[in-house]
Amino acid sequence: MPMTRAQCLEADKIDPLARYRDAFVLPPDTIYLDGNSLGPLPKAVAGCLHDTVVEQWGQGLIGSWNDHDWIGLAERLGEKIAPLIGAGPGQVIVADSVSVNLYKLLATALSLRPGRTIILSSEDNFPTDLYIAQGLTALLGRERCELVILEGSRLMKAIGANTAVVMLTHVDFRSGRLYDMQSITQQVHDAGALMLWDLSHSTGALPLKLDAFDVDLAVGSGYKYLNGGPGAPAFLYVAARHLGNATQPLRGWMGHAEPFAFRPGYEPAPGILRFQSGTPPILSYRALEAALALWDNVDLDQLRDKSVLLSETFIELVQASEVLSDFVLNSPREAAERGSQVSFAHPLGYAIMRALIDRRVIGDFREPNLLRFGLAPMYTRYVDVWDAVAHLDGVMLNREYDTPEFREQPRVT
């Protein structure tokens, strides 16, 4: 039996994470279940950015690179993210976008596995990950680098002596399916290859153990569960054991050993800092910094427990509703195999999501027919889940999806 609305309210009352909700701006009468596309605004951001603009830039001018340590932001923010992904110090920086960081790390992987040429990935990986690999392959030519894309279940058997790196997204952006990081990383290592995880849909949603599982390389997003703002800078991780030899092709001055010596020859900065490229967008970094401050004392096991209970409740409520009997669960039914989202297939999925958003329940639609709901345990309440499913009932009962305006596809969702 799924929880009743009263039980949800009760669960919210005793939720140890409940106090974090107040740290966010959440528009009234809105149930926001799209934090896995764009996290909501942490209240601390506006003040931090105002200070950065008016005081640091406006009054401090060029001096703020030193006086307010803008130059150290990439490293400082990396160290804030490190505990969220189970990384010890000196292995994480914030830089560029997920796409650009993937490019760096794929090239790094090839250089760390000379003679091996294959990048192996899954056909349902997030598209930009595949595009970036295709771009590297096109540049290097097939004799130097080849991208092999397989259906997920066939991947492990395909790893061979020519596989340099396996690149997977830990939590699938459509289904929320969660890969077994430890087991896969181990199998990849057994074949002598490196493992590169895209953590965009898992960082800030569940505990991660990159060091403990001997992960080699990882990237992740700043704008989903980390709530760093639209297009927030991304992060990358390189295991300490690789840092001595690791090189990457986007050798900008910020990754130089002495950027302000202005010497014509590139000399890599020590350790992870060499994975920086050009001058970083400080305003966006500062918004992310304010957002990351929220994580200082979050218990990630509590976070995961709540995430599981939220998604279990969502699934149980949908499955218990007769009105929703033609919604097909597109996420694993086992909580242990799921990230922090649920998705359902429905042939009218797009129009239904539009109607739901019209009721101010914000999820998103993914091709071809998926309704996707992100459950962010820092601010999503149990009662939000209950109310969202009740709204979905209402949309179906009243056929609210059945209007011409909801049939046209959007540019972005």
Added chain:
Amino acid sequence: MPMTRAQCLEADKIDPLARYRDAFVLPPDTIYLDGNSLGPLPKAVAGCLHDTVVEQWGQGLIGSWNDHDWIGLAERLGEKIAPLIGAGPGQVIVADSVSVNLYKLLATALSLRPGRTIILSSEDNFPTDLYIAQGLTALLGRERCELVILEGSRLMKAIGANTAVVMLTHVDFRSGRLYDMQSITQQVHDAGALMLWDLSHSTGALPLKLDAFDVDLAVGSGYKYLNGGPGAPAFLYVAARHLGNATQPLRGWMGHAEPFAFRPGYEPAPGILRFQSGTPPILSYRALEAALALWDNVDLDQLRDKSVLLSETFIELVQASEVLSDFVLNSPREAAERGSQVSFAHPLGYAIMRALIDRRVIGDFREPNLLRFGLAPMYTRYVDVWDAVAHLDGVMLNREYDTPEFREQPRVT
């Protein structure tokens, strides 16, 4: 005879660009001559960012990608920059950093000149430009790509049948020396190679004519004379005639023909849009957008005229001062060969600049012995130049540079 202070005040009074100064936050009692490192804060930015954070992100959430056209920012800002560099529509976007954009365009150049392997550049080019080329060379291997770095005067003779692209910075970051864009581009074309200009130190300081001079490729900075904020996103230009065939290796989803179809295969977006990679940092883009609005009606010839008179005045005042007789001009004496800065060599340059900054005259120091002064005609006044040189006189007369604290090198200047 250089201008007197009274004549400077008079020149400011009749300056047709004088009204723009009021659009900037300029701290009181400060003479800011470092806008070529970081432009000052345009007053419009704080409000624009506040609205972006509080309304667009805070209230609009994920919907703002469409409702406030965040998705169109790269193109929209590119079109705002286009007239400043003499580019017709459809050839400029804002994306990533100068370094990352250079990487894209160097790879593009190699693909447009198959069989040619050499990137030719000058030894005094801005270091990150050289590092990026070194990174590409290291990845591709010498048989596919080689960087040849020469002293500037030897460059033109070195262009040969194997030169794919010549990469130069239009205005030198140390001396302010201005290359003859038309003549060099023509010579490079005569040898069958492509021309890639780094416009970081010229955009917003003088009129540029990329289309008229048949330039192939260009990049530039958003945070210098465009005043877009610390680490503001950069721009890139690809001439329309190349866009049909141009590819670049950093193939992120934002450069895909249909990013939200989420197909596994990369298909380039039409035209210049394919030079986008990952999700862009919207907050930093919006600050740049507010800054670019200032340029709508600026007459770039007036801008150049004022820039020349500012730098002529600076040089004349220094050269007329007996106290400053050991300052050696490190910029071309001919205005036509100079960008919008002047620099002087002095063996005690670093300590002198520290002492000058202590008097709130902000220039910067560049290794090994250069005092550099940026003259931004949108907000620098003639009287600022006069007062700056008077302060320099004072620093030397009083030996204010001669203190232990000013001898230590900074991390950033």
